Amino acid sequence: MLDTATLATRTDEILAAHLAREGALLPILHDIQAEFGYIPQECLPQIARALNISRAEVHGVVSFYHDFREVPAGRHVVKLCRAEACQAMGADELSAHARAKLGVDWHETTPNGAVTLEPVFCLGLCACGPAAIVDGKLIARLDTAKLDAILGDLA
Amino acid sequence: MKIYLPLDSVAVALGADDIAAAITAHASKTGAQIELIRNGSRGMVWLEPLVEVETPAGRMGFGPFTPADIPALFGDLAQHPKALGLVEALPWMAGQTRLTFARCGVIDPLNFNDFNANGGFAGLTRALDMASADIVAEVTASGLRGRGGAGFPTGIKWKTVADAKAAQKYIVCNADEGDSATFADRMLMEGDPLTLIEGMVIAGLATGATKGFVYIRSEYPIAIEVMERAVLLARANGVLGASVMGRGPAFDMEIRVGAGAYVCGEETSLLNSLEGKRGVVRAKPPLPALQGFMGQPTVVNNVISLASIPVIMAKGAAHYAAIGLGRSRGTIPLQIAGNVKYGGLFEVGFGLTLGQIVDDIAGGTATGRPVKAVQVGGPLGAYFPRALFDTPFGYEEFAGKEGLIGHAGLTVFDDSADMLAQARFAMEFCAIESCGKCTPCRIGAVRGVETVDRIAKGDAAAIPLLTDLCATMKSGSLCALGGFTPYPVLSALNHFPADFARSKEAAE
Known part of the structure; x- marks a missing residue:
């Protein structure tokens, strides 16, 4: 767990870096998530005060966007593309395989905390699908063997 | 030896970074003198990673490249097992009219001199000598229409912003390229980012805007990094800043990153997101051209629209308008x-x-x-x-x-595709990505999934219900998400009726 003082200090530093920007909330939230791995509830009042908006508005923004997490993810995040171009190359079968193999559904984390599985709708790798992004690394032309090797390394 | 290997997401997703490291390691082991340039992609995805070597005859291509193909690069190139010949002469390249993508894959995207030496800033240089109204007229005469999909004439949008009176105007580049099968914005930003910056600066000159934003989706990490570096490069070289190229008005820009909401590709939703709000669609009017970012006059253009401006200004509207259909x-x-x-x-x-x-x-x-x-x-x-x-x-x-x-x-x-499943996915996607503001989209998409499921179970009576629902979504939604979801659904239904004729027995 993060200690409250560190959290508040880091949040203040992030706020200070962005407050002069027009429409600073998204850059702030991206940095908070990059720092802590998710958007801790405790940060919300601090962000709201700095931007002179309500805590509800900050919560509204955090909850609107798929990228922002309200709880930490597993140690590794596997995002499989579910969009049409990847579907045309077998993405549905591949994601069914991944869910069965990991024993989780979309947005869930394996019980040992190793892998969080998420859908992504397009990585712009549409002529070499199915595509995925694993811990920020882009991967194309996936098949079950390639995916099994990746998941084996993460587990 | 000058070697090119793309930094483009496709090449990287297929192992280009490992190949780059292996080429450098091989060269230092053998003592071979090489210059490795990470270029953009030529767009031939089936050949990626595509390695190119500069020769007196032109650039020779080798692909799809693997680390095992490295040693042969230092022998007789014509005998290389992956040799493709001259890249420019490949049928895929020779059959194109590359205007917007002329430099993509050719130059080092983050080399200012390389950009300049290959026709970069020719359009901006010309625009700096023109009156704002003449730049707008040139863009209008080119016939350029919004490449993001709506097809609205770019020149008319610019004129609306140019004619608006305000202390601050903005150029917002929509790089929230969320549609599956589209990657032109990504390729351009990764392969020739200075062209986009040049187009945005020209848009600023034409409309009186002095501040620009590029809103890039978070799913494009490489494009974000390349664009951020390109902005620094343009600023360091005086293209951006207090005076464009030392003789124009002020123009500067920022890169902003989306947060995984498809609907933010819709311009008003994008503006809300840029302002730090939920990416909820705004009703139009007011048009963003009059009340856009922070309520000020704002040009919102797609990456490709803006990146096509430099070549239009450099070659003239007539050259551009002479190409095309209708x-x-x-x-x-x-x-x-x-x-x-x-x-x-x-x-x-x-x-x-x-x-x-x-x-x-x-x-x-x-x-x-x-x-x-x-x-x-x-x-x-x-x-x-x-x-x-x-x-x-x-x-x-x-x-x-x-x-x-x-x-x-x-x-x-x-022919293995199930068009009923595709129709269901279109509704499911709309339900996941709906911003929730208007009822036909928010509720309609959920009902759409349920209705397609009824058809899948052999309930033919649900077919007219689906058609009716699509009519409501089409004419009752605020933006294209709810309004256009009926296109894939109805086209699947109308063109592939056999996939919707499920018998009750088969379903059970």
């Missing part, structure tokens, strides 16, 4: 994707038929099975059957067939 002028970067033999980006004048694109350029499916359907224009675009393959690629031509060209992405499906 009211679709200039070139369009076709993005050929899904189940295709030869996929990638192919920039060409409007007017090729869908059949020419799918059969001749893409070479049919990767699986070798017959093409069943092509979805044109992303997740909100219609599924076209082979019977409509004679449709010429143009805004009006596709609208005439109950479809749209959108951002010019094409997803090819072979």
Whole structure:
């Protein structure tokens, strides 16, 4: 767990870096998530005060966007593309395989905390699908063997 | 020896970074003198990672490249097992009219001098000597229409912003390229980012805007990094700053990153997101051109629209307008994707038929099975059957067939595709990505999934219900998400009725 003082200090530093920007909330939230791995509830009042908006508005923004997490993810995040171009190359079968193999559904984390599985709708790798992004690394032309090797390394 | 290896997401996703490291290691081991340049992609995805070597005859291509192919690069190049010949002479390259993508894959995207030496800033230099109204007139005369999908004339949008009186105006580049099968924005930003910056600066000169934003989706980490570095480069070289190129007005810009909401590709939703709000769609009017970012006059243009401005200014509106078909002028970067033999980006004048694109350029499916359907224009675009393959690629031509060209992405499906499943996915996607503001989209998409499921269970009475629901969504939604989701659904239903004729027994 993060200690409250560190959290508040880091949040203040992030706020200070962005407050002069027009429409600073998204850059702030991206940095908070990059720092802590998710958007801790405790940060919300601090962000709201700095931007002179309500805590509800900050919560509204955090909850609107798929990228922002309200709880930490597993140690590794596997995002499989579910969009049409990847579907045309077998993405549905591949994601069914991944869910069965990991024993989780979309947005869930394996019980040992190793892998969080998420859908992504397009990585712009549409002529070499199915595509995925694993811990920020882009991967194309996936098949079950390639995916099994990746998941084996993460587990 | 000068070696090129793309930094483009496609090449990286297929192992380019490992190859780059291996080439450098090999060279230092053997003592070979090399200069490794990470360029953009040429757009031939089936050949990626595509390594190029500069020779007196031109750049020779080798691909798809693997680390095992490295040692042979230092022998007789013509005998290399992956030798493709001169890249520019390959049929895919020779068949194109590369205007917007002329430098993509050719230059080092983050080398200012390389950009300059290859025609970069020619358009901006000309624009700096022109009156604002003349720049707008030139863009209008080019016939350029919004490449994001809506097809609205760019010059008219600019004129509205130019004529608006305000202390602060903005140029917002929509780089939230969320449609499946589209990657032109990504390729351009990764392969020739200074062209986009040049286009945005010209837009600023034309409209009196002094501040720009590029809103890039978070799913494009490499494009974000390259664009951020390109902005620093442009600022360091005086293109951006207090005076454009030392003789123009002020213009500066920022890169902003989205947060995984598809609907933020819609311009008003994007503006809300940029302002730090929920990406909820705004009702129009007021038009963003009059009340956009922070309530000020704002040009919101797609990456490709803005990146096409420099070449229009450099070569003149007449040169651009001479290419194309009907009211679709200039070139369009076709993005050929899904189940295709030869996929990638192919920039060409409007007017090729869908059949020419799918059969001749893409070479049919990767699986070798017959093409069943092509979805044109992303997740909100219609599924076209082979019977409509004679449709010429143009805004009006596709609208005439109950479809749209959108951002010019094409997803090819072979005969194993289940069009009922595709219709269901279109509704499911709309339900996931709806911003929730208007009822037809928010509720309609959920009901749409349920209705398709009833049809799948053999309930034919649900078919007219689905058609009726689509009519409501089409005319009752605030933006294209709810309004266009009926395109894939109804085209699947109308062109592939057999996939919707499920018998009760089979379902049970």
